[in-house]
Amino acid sequence: MDLSSINPVVLIASLMVASTPILLAALGEMVVEKSGVLNLGVEGMMIVGAICGFAIAVETGSPTMGFVAAALGSALLSMIFAVLTQLFLSNQVATGLALTLFGLGLSSLLGQGYVGIKPPSTPKMDLGPLSDLPVLGRILFSHDLVVYFSLALVLAVWAFLKFTRAGLILRAVGESHDAAHALGYKVVAIRFAAIGFGGACAGLGGAYLSLVRVPQWTEGMTAGAGWIALAIVVFASWRAGRILLGAYLFGGVTVLQLNLQAAGAAIPVEYLSMSPYLITILVLVIMSSSRGRASLAAPASLGRSFHASS
Numbered sequence: 001m002d003l004s005s006i007n008p009v010v011l012i013a014s015l016m017v018a019s020t021p022i023l024l025a026a027l028g029e030m031v032v033e034k035s036g037v038l039n040l041g042v043e044g045m046m047i048v049g050a051i052c053g054f055a056i057a058v059e060t061g062s063p064t065m066g067f068v069a070a071a072l073g074s075a076l077l078s079m080i081f082a083v084l085t086q087l088f089l090s091n092q093v094a095t096g097l098a099l100t101l102f103g104l105g106l107s108s109l110l111g112q113g114y115v116g117i118k119p120p121s122t123p124k125m126d127l128g129p130l131s132d133l134p135v136l137g138r139i140l141f142s143h144d145l146v147v148y149f150s151l152a153l154v155l156a157v158w159a160f161l162k163f164t165r166a167g168l169i170l171r172a173v174g175e176s177h178d179a180a181h182a183l184g185y186k187v188v189a190i191r192f193a194a195i196g197f198g199g200a201c202a203g204l205g206g207a208y209l210s211l212v213r214v215p216q217w218t219e220g221m222t223a224g225a226g227w228i229a230l231a232i233v234v235f236a237s238w239r240a241g242r243i244l245l246g247a248y249l250f251g252g253v254t255v256l257q258l259n260l261q262a263a264g265a266a267i268p269v270e271y272l273s274m275s276p277y278l279i280t281i282l283v284l285v286i287m288s289s290s291r292g293r294a295s296l297a298a299p300a301s302l303g304r305s306f307h308a309s310s
Contacts, residue, residue, distance in 0.1 A: 011255060012139050016147055019251025021046070021205035021213060023150050025229035026236070026243050027157055028201025033233060034161065035194035036174035036301035040096030041081055043226025044103020045199050046206035049074040051107040053207025054119055054217045063122040063211055067146065070207030071200040077103060078199025079192075086188045086195075089305045104220065114217045122146070122212050146208055151244075153201075158240035170194060174299035177306040187306050202226065224277065231281075237297035253279050 025042050032039050052073035057066025081099050084090040122144045130141040161167040170190060173180045177187045209225070210217050228250055236242030257275050260267070 009135055009138050013142060014255045015248060015252045016139075016143060017213060017251075018255050019247045020147050020150050021208045022225055022229050022232065022250055023244060023247035024153070024205035024208065025202045025226060026232040026247055027150075027153060027240065028198035028205075029229055030233045030236070030238055030240065030243055031157060031161075031170070031201075032194050032198035033302055034174045034238060034299055035170050035191045036177055036299050036304065036306070037085065037191050037195060038092045038096065038303040039078070039081055039099075039195060039198060040093060040230065041078070041099025041103065041226075042198075042202050042229050043222055043224070044100035045074040045077055045202035046103075046209070046222045046226045046229075047107040047220070048077050048103045048110075049203025049206030050210040050221060051111045051114070051206075051217060052203065054210040055110065055114055057119045057207075057211055058114060058117055061120050063120055066119070066211055067204060067207050070203040072203070074203025074206065075196045075199040077106075078195050078202075081199075082192050082195040085305070086191055089307060092303050092305070100226070108219050111217050111219060115219075117217065119211050119215050119217075121215075144212060146204070146212065154240050154244045161240070171299070174301055177301045177304070181306070181308060187308075191306075202229075205229070228277070234298075238299065239297070250279075 025046055029039065029042050049070035053066040053070030055066075056069035057063050060066070077099070080102075081095055084095050085092050124142060124144050125148065127141045131137045133141065161171060169180070169185055172183075173185060173187050173190050180190075181187050205225070206222060209221060214221065229247075232243060232246035232250065235246045253275060
């Protein structure tokens with residue numbers, strides 16, 4: 001095994017790119033869960049975002065239009081979940097699982113004509129002299145706009161939930177929807193908005209996979225990224241800063257195992273490929289075993305249906 005072939009600077013820069021889809025999806029799901037809704041359809045929304053973004057980018061020649069279409073397409077898909085769970089009071093777990101299955105099937109149907117097609121390239125931001133800095137230039141200042149947008153979104157979501165009145169209302173709905181309703185807040189409308197935001201973020205994450213991370217369309221290309229995003233929300237104890245840490249941890253393990261494969265590590269490829277998922281499960285087990293932060297930080301009304309007459 002030749003470890004000298006692994007460039008740590010390129011490794012860290014690749015980590016940021018690999019982490020972006022999961023970071024976006026997990027951040028959106030965190031906002032959804034903060035409102036008291038558990039949406040297990042993240043995987044389905046991501047894969048629909050991946051094909052919507054890919055198809056529109058190919059047809060228009062504009063990656064920007066692809067990302068916009070991905071956000072809108074997945075947000076629209078999330079509205080199916082919102083209607084079923086918030087208006088018809090269907091079980092959130094079952095509906096989320098059905099949404100994932102529906103998204104996987106729909107994306108397979110929509111993507112039949114796009115296999116083997118190369119999408120238009122997403123340009124990197126021109127940050128002038130910053131990009132030419134040794135080490136830091138390659139790590140921090142050589143990415144596309146979506147990477148920086150994901151980092152800015154972490155800060156924006158943190159500030160929204162912590163400092164704004166709307167964020168306080170959203171958290172109040174997640175903690176006790178009955179009390180929030182008694183105070184005159186529109187619980188269903190607030191949860192609709194949160195679910196739509198989560199869907200848009202998952203769509204952006206999926207589009208980043210198909211337009212930048214891979215870039216190509218293949219059926220089932222999310223490969224469990226939506227489930228990892230759900231796990232990271234728990235790992236992060238529903239906090240935006242920890243979401244960033246969790247996403248970068250998973251992205252780092254993913255990139256490292258690919259580099260170890262390329263370096264000829266004397267470990268079966270199958271073990272290296274499963275390592276990101278095993279490490280995620282291990283972290284969740286460690287956190288949940290101590291009856292502490294992960295369980296106590298969950299919104300009190302998470303997964304509970306709300307009815308105005310209740």
